[in-house]
Structures are given as C-alpha cells and as structure tokens.
Amino acid sequence: MLKTHGCGELRAEHAGERVTLAGWVHRRRDHGGLLFLDLRDSTGIVQVVFRPQDSPQAAAIAEGVRSEFVVQVKGEVALRRQGTENADMPTGAIEVVAGEATILNASETPPFSIAEETNTGEVMRLRYRYLDLRRERMAKNLRLRHRVVKFIRDFMDERGFLEVETPTLNLATPEGARDYLVPSRVHPGAFYALPQSPQQWKQLLMVAGVDKYFQIARCYRDEDLRGDRQPEFTQLDVEMAFVEEEDILNLIEELYVQMSEAVAPHFALPSPFPRLTYAEAMERFGSDKPDMRYGLELHDFTSNVRDTEFQVFTRVIEDGGRIRGFVVPGGADIPRRGIDALTEVARDAGASGLVWAQFSGEGPLDGLTADDVRSPVQRFFTPDQLGALAAAAGGSRGDALLLAAGPDALTSKVLDVLRRKVAEDRNLADPDRLAFLFVTQFPMFEWDTDGERWSAVHHLFTAPYEEDLPLLATDPGAMRSHAYDIVCNGQEIASGSIRIHSRDTQMAVFRTLGIGLEEARLKFGHMLDAFTYGAPPHGGIAPGIDRTVALFAGERDIREVIAFPKTKSASDPMTGAPAAVAPQQLSDVHITLDEEARLALEEAAAGDPVGDEDDA
Ligand code: ASP
Numbered sequence: 001m002l003k004t005h006g007c008g009e010l011r012a013e014h015a016g017e018r019v020t021l022a023g024w025v026h027r028r029r030d031h032g033g034l035l036f037l038d039l040r041d042s043t044g045i046v047q048v049v050f051r052p053q054d055s056p057q058a059a060a061i062a063e064g065v066r067s068e069f070v071v072q073v074k075g076e077v078a079l080r081r082q083g084t085e086n087a088d089m090p091t092g093a094i095e096v097v098a099g100e101a102t103i104l105n106a107s108e109t110p111p112f113s114i115a116e117e118t119n120t121g122e123v124m125r126l127r128y129r130y131l132d133l134r135r136e137r138m139a140k141n142l143r144l145r146h147r148v149v150k151f152i153r154d155f156m157d158e159r160g161f162l163e164v165e166t167p168t169l170n171l172a173t174p175e176g177a178r179d180y181l182v183p184s185r186v187h188p189g190a191f192y193a194l195p196q197s198p199q200q201w202k203q204l205l206m207v208a209g210v211d212k213y214f215q216i217a218r219c220y221r222d223e224d225l226r227g228d229r230q231p232e233f234t235q236l237d238v239e240m241a242f243v244e245e246e247d248i249l250n251l252i253e254e255l256y257v258q259m260s261e262a263v264a265p266h267f268a269l270p271s272p273f274p275r276l277t278y279a280e281a282m283e284r285f286g287s288d289k290p291d292m293r294y295g296l297e298l299h300d301f302t303s304n305v306r307d308t309e310f311q312v313f314t315r316v317i318e319d320g321g322r323i324r325g326f327v328v329p330g331g332a333d334i335p336r337r338g339i340d341a342l343t344e345v346a347r348d349a350g351a352s353g354l355v356w357a358q359f360s361g362e363g364p365l366d367g368l369t370a371d372d373v374r375s376p377v378q379r380f381f382t383p384d385q386l387g388a389l390a391a392a393a394g395g396s397r398g399d400a401l402l403l404a405a406g407p408d409a410l411t412s413k414v415l416d417v418l419r420r421k422v423a424e425d426r427n428l429a430d431p432d433r434l435a436f437l438f439v440t441q442f443p444m445f446e447w448d449t450d451g452e453r454w455s456a457v458h459h460l461f462t463a464p465y466e467e468d469l470p471l472l473a474t475d476p477g478a479m480r481s482h483a484y485d486i487v488c489n490g491q492e493i494a495s496g497s498i499r500i501h502s503r504d505t506q507m508a509v510f511r512t513l514g515i516g517l518e519e520a521r522l523k524f525g526h527m528l529d530a531f532t533y534g535a536p537p538h539g540g541i542a543p544g545i546d547r548t549v550a551l552f553a554g555e556r557d558i559r560e561v562i563a564f565p566k567t568k569s570a571s572d573p574m575t576g577a578p579a580a581v582a583p584q585q586l587s588d589v590h591i592t593l594d595e596e597a598r599l600a601l602e603e604a605a606a607g608d609p610v611g612d613e614d615d616a
Contacts, residue, residue, distance in 0.1 A: 002072055002104070008044015012093040014077040019096060021046065022072040022104065024134070025065050026115050035062045038115075039073065039096075042139065047086075047095040048073050054097055061101035068107035068114060068131075074100040122559075127573040129564055141561045145549045147263045149216055152236055152545075155255055161212040161238075166201035168194055168218070173523045174515070176459060177221035180231070183589035194220035197542060200527060202239035203461060203499055206538040207530045211241035216545065228491075228558050230546065231570045238496070239540035245482055245498055248541050249275075249438055252486060252494065256436060256548075264552040267434045273486075277441040285419065286324075286412035288442070291490030292435040294428035296326045296419045299393035301403065310380035312355075316405040323403055324411045325355075327393045328422055331400025332358045338425065342402065345421045351404055351414040357386045361397040365390055372397070420490065429489065434551055436488045444468070444479035445512065453514045458483035460513055461506070461527075462497035463539075469505070476512050486543060488551055496541025503531040580604070 003022040010019065023041035035050040050062040058073070065071060075098040086092030112120040114134045125132040132138055153163070172179045172193035179193035195201075197219045205213045217237040223229060240248060253273050260269045274292065281288050284297050302322045305313045313323050328334070334342075339356055346354040357375035359365060365387035373383045381389075390401040402418055404411040423429050444464045445454040454476050456462060464472070468479040482498035500506045506528060510520045520528065546558035559565040566572055580601045586593070593601070 003041075006043025007039050007041045007046040008090060010046050010077055010091050010094055010096070012079060015079045015094060017077050018074070018099075019077055020072065020074045021048070021096065023070070024107075024114075025067055025069045025071060028062075028065065028067065035059065037062055037065070037071070037073075039071070040134075044090060046091040047080075047089075048075065048098050049095050050098045050101070055099045055101075058098040058101040061103060062098065065103060066107065066109070068110055068134075069103060070105040070107070072102045072104055073098050122567065123573045126565070126567060129574055133563065138560070141549070141553050141555065142563060144263060144553050145545075145561055148259065148549050148552065149545065151259045151262050152214075152216070152255070155258065156212075156214045156238075159212070159251070161214045162210055163215055164205060164210060164213055165215065166195070166198040166205075166217070170195050171523070173200070176456075177223050180220045180222050183591055185589050188590040196221050197235060198237050199459060199461065200524075202237060202540060203527065203535075203538065204530055206239055206241045207533065207535045211536070211538075213237075213239045213540075217542075225566075225568045225570055228547075228556075230558060230562065231566055233558070233562075234545040235542040236545055236548075237540070237542045239538060241536040241538040243498075243537070243539055245440070245484060245539065248496060248498075248539055249440075249484060252541055252543065253436075253438075256486075256543075259548075260434070260552065266432070267552070269434060269436060274437040276437060276439050278439055278443065279441065281439050282408070282412050286414075286416035287419075287490075288439050288485065289487040289490055289492045290416075290437075291420065291423065291429055292437055293430050293433050293489060294423050296328065296422060296428070298324050298326050298415055298419075300324050301389055301392065304389055304392055308380060308385070310377060313405055319407075321405060321407045322411060323405045324408075324415060325393070325401060325403035326415065326419065327390055327395035328400040328402065328426075329395075330398055330426075331402075331422075332360050332398045334358065334400055334425075341425075342418060342421060345417050346404065346414050349414045349417045350410055351406070354418075355403040355405070357390065357401045359387060359390060359395070359397045359399055359401075363397050365396055431554065434488055436486060436493075439485045439487055440483075441465075441480045442483040442485070443477065444481040444483075445476045447477060454512050456509075456513060457481065458495060458497050460509060460515075461499045463500045463505070464509070472508055472512055482539070484541070486541075491547060491551075493547055493551070494541050494543035496539065498537070498539035501531060501535040501537050503528050506531060 004020045007021055007023050021039055023039045026038040026040040026045055029036040033052065037048045037050065038045050039048050050059045052059040061071070073096065075096045077094050078097050080093060080095050110131050111124060111128055112118055112131070114131060117135065117137065133142065156163070169182060169192040172181065172191060177196055179196065182192040182194065184190045184192060198215060198217050202213050215237045217235050218232055219235055220232050222231065225231065253271060257269050257271045260267050278288055281290055286298055300322055301324065302317055305323050306317055308314065316323065343354040355377055357373055359368065360372050366384070368383035368387045370378065370383055373386055375386055386401070390399060393401070395401060404414040442457050444457060444462070446457050448455040458481060463482045465480045465482065471479045484496055485492050486494040500509060507520065546562055549561040550556070550558045553561055555561055564572070571578060
C-alpha cells in the first residue's frame with residue numbers, strides 16, 4: 001500500500017506516530033514560510049503542515065502543488081496547538097507534520113470546485129462526473145447507497161430469500177411503458193427487449209419452486225423523462241409463494257423500519273405504517289400518493305351548496321359532479337398574487353377556475369360581515385354561507401377556503417396539485433420526516449381514453465378481488481385488485497400485487513384488456529403454460545432503490561444517488577451515449593436508418609455531439 005492510514009482516520013491517540021498518507025490536495029493555504037495542505041481520500045480530510053525547517057524537500061513539493069494534485073506524504077501526527085483545533089473536522093484535534101512528500105500525479109484545474117459546493121450546471125457535473133463524485137455530498141450518497149443495498153441483501157438472506165439473476169435480453173411484451181430494443185444479429189429482423197422489470201421471470205421462479213425470491217434488479221423504460229425519472233433504474237424485486245397481501249406488506253414494512261434504523265436513524269420511522277385504501281386516499285387527498293406530513297384534507301361540500309344560487313356549482317352537481325375543497329389554516333394571509341398563482345396551478349390541472357374565500361380576524365366563523373370575507377363569489381353567497389362552508393371543513397377566522405367543482409377525476413387532480421402547492425408555499429412538509437404509508441385496493445382496470453379500451457392499473461398479472469370477478473363481464477371499472485403501493489412524502493416508493501395464478505382468470509383478464517387468444521399465446525404463452533403446471537398462489541412487490549436512497553439521503557432528485565445517471569433527454573454528457581455506430585455495426589444487425597435518423601445524425605455531427613442544452 002502507498003499509505004498506512006486513511007486521511008480521515010487520524011485522531012488524537014495517533015499523536016507521535018509516523019504515518020504515510022496518499023490522497024488529493026483538497027485545499028492549499030500558503031502563510032508565507034508555513035504551508036497547509038488539506039489532504040483528502042475516501043476516508044476524509046486531514047491537515048498537513050509543511051515547514052521548510054522541518055523538511056525543505058516536503059516544503060518545496062507543497063509549494064508546487066495545486067488543488068486535486070495527488071500526493072503522498074510521510075510525516076508525524078502531532079496534536080494541534082491549543083486554540084487551533086477544529087471541532088468541525090473529525091481529524092480536527094491533530095495535524096500531520098510533513099517530513100517527505102511526493103507528487104504521484106498532477107491535475108488540471110478542475111472545471112468546478114471540489115471543496116466548495118458551487119452551483120454547477122447538470123451537464124457540467126455529468127460531463128465530469130468522476131470529479132463531481134469526489135465532492136463530499138456525492139461521496140456520502142454513494143456510501144449510503146452501498147449500505148442500503150447491503151442491508152437489504154443481509155435482511156432478505158436472513159429470512160431465507162434467494163437472490164436470483166434474471167435475463168436482460170427478453171421477449172418484448174405489451175406491459176406498460178415503451179421497451180428499449182436490442183436488435184438480433186443472428187435472427188435478422190428480430191429484437192430483444194430490455195426488462196421493464198423482471199416481473200414474468202419472478203413469477204416463473206415461483207412456479208419453479210423458489211418460494212422466496214429477490215433481486216437487486218436493473219429495469220429499463222423508454223419513457224419521457226419528466227421530473228425524477230431515469231431510463232434505467234434499480235429495484236429491489238421481491239416475489240413470494242403461498243402468501244397473502246398482509247405477508248408482503250409486513251415484510252416490507254419491517255425492512256424499511258429496520259433499514260432506516262441502520263442507515264438513517266434520525267428519521268425514526270413510526271410503525272405500523274398507516275394504511276389507506278385507494279378510494280380513501282382519493283377521497284381525503286385527491287391522490288393515490290398523498291404526502292402525509294401535512295393535513296389540508298379534502299372535504300365534500302356538495303350538499304352544502306346544492307341549493308345555492310351559484311350556477312357554476314349547481315350545474316356541476318346536476319351533471320353528477322361534486323364540489324370539493326380544503327381549508328388552508330392561516331390562509332387569510334395569502335396575498336392576491338399568491339391566490340393568482342394557485343388559480344394558475346388549478347387551471348394547469350384542468351380546472352376552469354378556482355373558487356376561494358379568505359376570512360379575516362380570529363376565532364369562530366360566525367357573525368361574519370362583508371368586511372370579514374374576501375372572495376370572488378361574494379355576489380352568490382352571504383358571508384355567513386361562506387363561513388359555514390369553511391367551518392364545515394374545520395376552518396376558523398384567519399383561514400382560507402379553496403374549492404374545485406367537477407367530476408371526481410378532475411377535482412381530485414386539481415386539489416392534489418393545490419395541496420402540494422400550498423404545502424410548498426407555506427413550508428408545511430417537514431424535510432426531516434419520512435411519512436410512509438400503504439395504499440391498498442387499487443382498481444383493477446382504468447379506461448384508457450386514447451386507446452378506447454381498458455388498461456391494467458398495476459399490470460396485467462395482478463389478481464382481482466375474488467368477489468369482484470363477476471364484474472369482469474359487466475363493470476370492469478368497478479373491480480378492485482390486490483395491488484398495493486408504498487408511498488412516502490408524496491412519492492410512490494414501491495408497487496406490488498398478489499398475482500393471478502389460474503390460467504382461466506389470466507385469460508379472462510387478457511380478454512378484458514383487448515388481448516385476444518392469439519396474441520396471448522404469442523406474447524404470454526410461456527406464462528399461460530406455466531400456470532397449467534401447478535403454479536402456487538404468489539405475490540410480490542418492487543421498491544425503488546434509487547428513490548429509497550434519495551429519501552434517506554435527504555435528496556430530492558434520484559440522480560444525486562446514482563453514480564452515473566443520464567440527463568433529462570436520456571443521454572450521457574461524459575461518454576456521449578447514445579451515439580451513431582459504424583455502418584458495419586448497423587448492417588450486422590440488419591438495420592437501415594430512415595431519413596429522419598440520418599438528418600438527425602448529420603446535425604449532431606455538425607454541432608455539439610452531447611447536445612443537452614435544455615439540461616444546462
Ligand atoms: N413489476 C412491478 C413493477 O415494476 C412490481 C411488482 O408487481 O412486483 O412495478
């Protein structure tokens with residue numbers, strides 16, 4: 001080894017020891033005749049002091065180094081002089097007095113500071129990711145990710161789960177997202193698909209008699225990368241035979257509670273996790289992934305406004321819609337432009353407008369005069385009528401009331417985005433809390449208005465409630481499924497379900513989804529066959545590792561916990577992927593480019609090959 005200790009390992013008890021260190025120059029401070037280098041390696045940072053009188057050789061080397069040079073230093077650990085200790089540094093009680101120094105490698109000036117968390121653009125960070133990862137926060141995130149994955153492996157192993165690797169070159173099946181395709185050289189015109197998840201493999205493993213499976217599995221989905229998505233991401237993929245919903249939820253809850261204790265104890269996850277059915281979540285929060293760190297619960301005002309003069313409401317009610325909304329505690333202080341911004345958010349979500357009211361003063365909402373209320377609908381409601389609405393939802397003077405009218409699908413969507421916006425504006429979501437919950441009883445099918453057909457809410461192998469099976473023929477939209485999600489702080493962390501294990505039920509579900517006998521045989525023949533050879537009852541779940549680590553790390557974006565992520569346009573500014581390949585490689589796999597592709601490649605060749613301006 002080129003070193004005897006890690007830079008970050010040295011403590012007061014090492015004083016007097018001769019050590020050899022090797023690492024990067026983190027900071028260099030020249031005090032004229034006295035030079036300090038902060039030396040950094042993966043274990044941390046230590047201060048090294050160079051004095052010509054101690055070692056002219058070492059001092060001369062230190063004179064010539066710059067940030068991020070790689071150096072080796074031999075020297076003696078010494079307690080720092082009283083008053084110069086640094087309590088913020090784990091090594092702050094000591095320094096190393098350099099006796100000999102060697103430059104192991106020089107460094108160009110980095111394009112951004114490693115020591116300082118400067119505001120560096122995403123493309124720049126990804127182009128020099130190997131430098132970005134040297135920064136303390138990123139190095140910490142990598143270590144946390146390692147610990148999360150290690151914890152999971154140990155936990156699953158202790159409970160008798162087997163980690164099984166499944167193929168990444170797969171048959172393309174119509175499962176939800178768009179596939180990443182891999183052309184076959186030996187089968188001209190044929191393609192593999194990268195797995196969107198190992199869903200079918202893990203079910204086949206259940207038929208194979210592996211009754212407790214897991215895998216840290218890479219998944220690929222060719223989706224538009226809005227927000228916090230990556231084209232490839234990692235799941236903890238789990239499947240168990242001979243279990244019911246409860247067994248899987250309990251296992252995963254135990255995993256998360258213990259994992260949090262091990263890797264991020266400051267979150268102290270309360271258990272048991274609350275549970276909401278899908279219907280309850282939609283009714284109370286307008287979302288199947290509610291952020292439970294704050295209230296702002298929805299209320300149904302339909303019966304309160306049915307007999308009023310306000311036709312915007314009464315017409316919606318006649319058409320079968322409802323008037324729903326929530327109280328913003330203290331919301332009387334929202335300024336006019338705040339209300340305008342909320343209205344804009346509601347419009348973007350599809351509402352024709354936002355009905356609101358603000359109540360001044362404090363105390364109960366009675367005896368209101370026109371001066372006590374601000375609202376665009378004051379012509380249609382008396383102050384007391386508006387006050388009674390807010391009071392019905394638990395409001396008082398000093399609060400605001402926000403209302404949306406329409407079919408449930410619309411009001412849920414609008415009120416969900418309003419809840420999130422209000423919570424953000426008013427800092428209602430405690431960043432130091434993780435509010436986990438389970439959402440259960442998802443509907444089996446939803447009507448896909450574009451495709452004019454039913455589609456699976458979870459996926460096409462999810463089991464319906466036994467007692468809802470007759471609805472398959474009459475009212476598929478009303479069927480409940482054994483699908484469940486784990487949700488935390490307004491994000492979906494995991495999805496799973498109990499699966500269909502009967503060939504007949506699977507065929508009936510395929511039929512409802514518009515997958516005929518022939519397509520079913522072609523695309524899912526292996527699954528249907530397997531179901532005829534004694535498939536056990538089974539179910540599973542798949543928590544997202546990236547998102548889990550991001551939550552524990554307190555990061556908003558999963559890219560902060562992935563070593564080498566892609567940009568929002570699914571490219572890698574460092575390597576330049578994706579990129580054109582040699583004509584021979586294309587013809588090997590029997591592919592000819594169309595006009596659009598040729599033009600795009602020419603354009604890319606003429607300009608910046610990385611081309612990710614939108615992410616800069
Ligand atoms: N394969 C599913 C998914 O990726 C998870 C599951 O049902 O286990 O969402």
